Amino acid sequence: MADSIISNGFSKKINTSMKQGNGVCQDGSSSPIKAQTIDELHSLQKKRSTPSTPSGSVSSAFSVITEEDRQRQQLQSISASLASLTRETGPKVVKGDPARKETSTKVAHVVHHQLGPNISISDSSMKFTHVLYNLSPGELYEQAIRYEKGSFLTSTGALATLSGAKTGRSPRDKRVVKDENTEKELWWGKGSPNIEMDEHTFMINRERAVDYLNSLDKVFVNDQFLNWDPENKIRVRIVSARAYHSLFMHNMCIRPTEEELENFGTPDFTIYNSGQFPCNRFTHYMTSSTSIDVSLARKEMVILGTQYAGEMKKGLFSLMHYLMPKRQILSLHSGCNMGKDGDVALFFGLSGTGKTTLSTDHNRFLIGDDEHCWGNNGVSNIEGGCYAKCIDLSREKEPDIWNAIKFGTVLENVVFDEHTREVDFTDKSVTENTRAAYPIEYIPNALIPCVGPHPKNIILLACDAFGVLPPVSKLTLAQTMYHFISGYTALVAGTEDGIKEPQATFSACFGAAFIMLHPTKYAAMLAEKMKTHGATGWLVNTGWSGGRYGYGSRIKLSYTRKIIDAIHSGELLNADYHKTKIFGLEIPNAIEGIPSEILDPTNTWSDKDAYDETLLKLASLFKNNFETFTSYRIGEDNSLTEEILAAGPIF
Ligand SMILES: Nc1ncnc2c1ncn2[C@@H]1O[C@H](COP(=O)(O)OP(=O)(O)OP(=O)(O)O)[C@@H](O)[C@H]1O
Ligand SMILES: O=C([O-])CC(=O)C(=O)O
Numbered sequence: 057m058a059d060s061i062i063s064n065g066f067s068k069k070i071n072t073s074m075k076q077g078n079g080v081c082q083d084g085s086s087s088p089i090k091a092q093t094i095d096e097l098h099s100l101q102k103k104r105s106t107p108s109t110p111s112g113s114v115s116s117a118f119s120v121i122t123e124e125d126r127q128r129q130q131l132q133s134i135s136a137s138l139a140s141l142t143r144e145t146g147p148k149v150v151k152g153d154p155a156r157k158e159t160s161t162k163v164a165h166v167v168h169h170q171l172g173p174n175i176s177i178s179d180s181s182m183k184f185t186h187v188l189y190n191l192s193p194g195e196l197y198e199q200a201i202r203y204e205k206g207s208f209l210t211s212t213g214a215l216a217t218l219s220g221a222k223t224g225r226s227p228r229d230k231r232v233v234k235d236e237n238t239e240k241e242l243w244w245g246k247g248s249p250n251i252e253m254d255e256h257t258f259m260i261n262r263e264r265a266v267d268y269l270n271s272l273d274k275v276f277v278n279d280q281f282l283n284w285d286p287e288n289k290i291r292v293r294i295v296s297a298r299a300y301h302s303l304f305m306h307n308m309c310i311r312p313t314e315e316e317l318e319n320f321g322t323p324d325f326t327i328y329n330s331g332q333f334p335c336n337r338f339t340h341y342m343t344s345s346t347s348i349d350v351s352l353a354r355k356e357m358v359i360l361g362t363q364y365a366g367e368m369k370k371g372l373f374s375l376m377h378y379l380m381p382k383r384q385i386l387s388l389h390s391g392c393n394m395g396k397d398g399d400v401a402l403f404f405g406l407s408g409t410g411k412t413t414l415s416t417d418h419n420r421f422l423i424g425d426d427e428h429c430w431g432n433n434g435v436s437n438i439e440g441g442c443y444a445k446c447i448d449l450s451r452e453k454e455p456d457i458w459n460a461i462k463f464g465t466v467l468e469n470v471v472f473d474e475h476t477r478e479v480d481f482t483d484k485s486v487t488e489n490t491r492a493a494y495p496i497e498y499i500p501n502a503l504i505p506c507v508g509p510h511p512k513n514i515i516l517l518a519c520d521a522f523g524v525l526p527p528v529s530k531l532t533l534a535q536t537m538y539h540f541i542s543g544y545t546a547l548v549a550g551t552e553d554g555i556k557e558p559q560a561t562f563s564a565c566f567g568a569a570f571i572m573l574h575p576t577k578y579a580a581m582l583a584e585k586m587k588t589h590g591a592t593g594w595l596v597n598t599g600w601s602g603g604r605y606g607y608g609s610r611i612k613l614s615y616t617r618k619i620i621d622a623i624h625s626g627e628l629l630n631a632d633y634h635k636t637k638i639f640g641l642e643i644p645n646a647i648e649g650i651p652s653e654i655l656d657p658t659n660t661w662s663d664k665d666a667y668d669e670t671l672l673k674l675a676s677l678f679k680n681n682f683e684t685f686t687s688y689r690i691g692e693d694n695s696l697t698e699e700i701l702a703a704g705p706i707f
């Protein structure tokens with residue numbers, strides 16, 4: 057009797073002896089533990105999480121399937137995702153970490169295969185693939201720290217990771233299957249991000265990725281959602297080999313509730329991330345050891361040869377750029393926030409121009425920092441998280457982003473102190489593209505669910521390293537379209553001998569790398585929506601002022617924030633303006649809190665000839681870039697097209 061241990065692990069013996077106070081000397085004043093052995097103690101530590109749907113016969117009157125059936129269906133669905141198409145059978149999948157004896161012995165949920173008489177059994181079809189399904193951040197931290205080199209806890213609790221040889225996306229290795237449908241539907245050829253491949257080659261790469269995943273002891277599977285608009289939610293499954301990838305997507309996609317997960321069903325789209333494993337250079341179409349392949353017909357994406365997690369995020373964004381316009385919904389590479397009065401602003405811009413920095417605004421509600429949809433009911437965020445640049449991040453200038461770097465956040469490619477684990481955000485030793493991926497609710501004034509009414513202001517951000525664009529200008533609808541289609545920014549690329557010249561980048565719709573249809577399709581939708589809802593367009597230069605890179609300096613973030621405040625408040629809508637030469641931009645004469653002279657670049661450049669020369673140079677770059685679009689029609693008739701052409705630089 058005395059040593060009977062009841063099933064939940066509590067020892068009666070210890071409990072009774074404690075109550076009786078039998079005079080035995082006990083060390084310390086705290087109450088003794090309810091276990092007799094170390095193993096018992098450890099078993100007390102972890103409470104099993106209960107499924108929110110009661111299992112077994114109790115609920116059978118209401119639920120159609122039992123918990124056990126549901127679990128089996130879920131594993132079958134995962135096995136089907138991982139099926140080798142040549143062997144026509146899915147791997148044996150089992151839930152749990154293979155390193156844990158308790159889980160690996162419970163192999164009751166093995167998927168049953170119907171092996172036909174002609175299908176030979178191979179070694180790989182005999183082994184188990186352990187599935188780590190929708191793990192929590194805590195579980196993923198442990199997996200990363202134990203098994204992935206370069207994973208460390210930083211001083212604020214964020215997980216530092218290394219993305220490997222690739223620290224940015226590989227747009228020249230992004231391929232899309234061209235078949236009879238996509239040949240007609242998608243944008244192909246010059247300027248298009250869609251590099252073609254045939255279906256057979258896709259299958260070769262898919263098989264390579266799936267075989268790689270099945271050769272592992274364990275894979276991570278995330279079932280999550282895209283798009284906060286409930287009517288246009290997309291279910292995605294991400295199969296990956298690294299805890300880093302699983303945690304990144306946990307943060308970046310919308311996290312399902314327990315109930316939503318139970319009813320998840322078959323995903324609308326699946327990513328196979330075998331990024332540690334290269335593609336085969338002898339395979340047709342391959343030009344490097346990296347390939348990121350999309351098949352819209354199969355609703356699948358395969359990643360080989362790059363571990364950069366942004367490929368998954370932006371691969372899904374490309375998918376949305378295909379699916380949403382089919383439903384008359386515009387997909388946008390933009391940040392989005394909302395004021396207390398419900399005024400919504402969109403922030404377009406290429407990488408590094410300020411979408412995340414400026415949409416994260418302590419005085420406004422954050423709807424999202426990077427990817428949105430604009431439909432008939434308003435805007436919705438596609439994602440469940442934010443992806444901020446971290447280089448030179450400071451607590452003073454960007455407090456909300458700084459504070460979001462805590463437990464659960466993935467910190468990519470940052471450098472930290474070996475001992476204190478404090479991150480040095482100025483260190484570019486690994487890359488300049490250091491990043492933090494965190495759930496959107498880590499920003500205190502995030503609006504959940506992430507949806508809002510129709511936008512009032514459309515802010516086009518350009519980081520102009522030539523320093524000739526004004527800090528802010530008000531645009532006509534035609535000018536907004538011209539600059540939207542141009543998608544200009546200029547960054548600084550270092551050359552071997554140390555001379556640093558600004559490099560103009562034009563990327564249609566401020567995200568040519570992600571669009572799937574011709575840019576004019578998105579532009580026409582934007583024009584129509586801006587007209588219908590009376591939105592105003594603005595061009596904001598978050599780049600250089602007072603001279604080009606090397607002479608002037610980047611405009612202070614605090615000034616840009618004041619400019620943005622004046623747009624939101626309506627102050628700028630009714631301000632006095634004057635027009636610039638060549639670009640014909642309307643510059644406000646004054647803005648509260650900003651020295652007026654900085655608003656017009658003709659004041660800030662000390663060398664006026666250099667200014668004129670640089671302005672002309674940029675204008676001709678715009679003109680050359682726009683040439684490819686002059687033959688396309690935008691909107692119902694030709695009038696908007698002509699207006700847009702006339703809204704470019706004139707010289
Ligand atoms: N005046 C300014 N306005 C905006 N950002 C500025 C300014 N000056 C410096 N910055 C810096 O520029 C960077 C803007 O990066 P941000 O993360 O907002 O880019 P993004 O547009 O979201 O790009 P991506 O699509 O790649 O995520 C930040 O590091 C920010 O601190
Ligand atoms: O995709 C990435 O790596 C980062 C990003 O948001 C962009 O480039 O627009």
Ligand SMILES: [Ca+2]
Pocket residue numbers: 411412425426443444445
């Ligand atoms: Ca961003």
Ligand SMILES: [Mn+2]
Pocket residue numbers: 389407426
């Ligand atoms: Mn982006």
